[in-house]
Amino acid sequence: MPEEKINVVGINVLKQNGANVDEIVKGLMSNASVEFTAYYYFTNLRAHCTGLEGEGIKGVIEDARLEDLSHFESCIQRIYELGGSLPNDAMEFVRMSGCEFLQLPSPTTNLPEILKKCLVAEQGAIVNWNKMCNLTMGKDPATYDIAKDILKEEIEHESWFLELLYGRPSGHMRRKFAGERPHTRKHSRALDVS
C-alpha cells in the first residue's frame, strides 16, 4: 500500500502543529549519517592514540565514540515513524555526512591533531542537533526529545576535547563506564546487552 494512502495520525498532528515534516526527516537522515560516519572515524582515530599520553586519550575518545553509535541508533526509529527510510546503498549514506575531514592526520599518531579533529566533529554535531531542536521545538515533541538529549551529550563531548586541548575545565569528564550515554540511553535501547 503506498504511503500516501495510509492515514498516519502521528504525522498529521505534526503538520497541524506547523512542523515541516519533510525538513525534519531530511535533517534526521543527514544527522544519522554524520553520527554513523563519525563513529567509524573515531574508531580509527582512537586506534592511533599511542604512547603514555595516548592511553588516557583513548578512554575519552571511546566514551565519545560509543555515544555517536547511540546517536545513530537514536535516529532510526523516528526516521521510519515519520515516513523516511535509510538509503539502500551504504556508500550513499556515508557520503551524505561530509565527514571526510575526520581522516587520520599526518603523521597518523599526532595527538593534538587527532584531538582537534575530534573537537571539530563535536562542534559540527552541536550545530546539527541545535538546528533539529529549533525545527521541532513546540511542534514535534517526540523528535525534540531525541534531539535535545543528543545535543546535551555533544556539548559534553565538546567540553572534554576543549579541556584536553586547551585546559578549559569541563567540570566532569569520564563516564562511569564506556557506552553509558546518560542522556540518550532511552532512545538507543537496542544497544543494551542486559
Ligand SMILES: [Fe+2]
Ligand atoms: Fe554524536
Ligand SMILES: [Fe+2]
Ligand atoms: Fe559527540
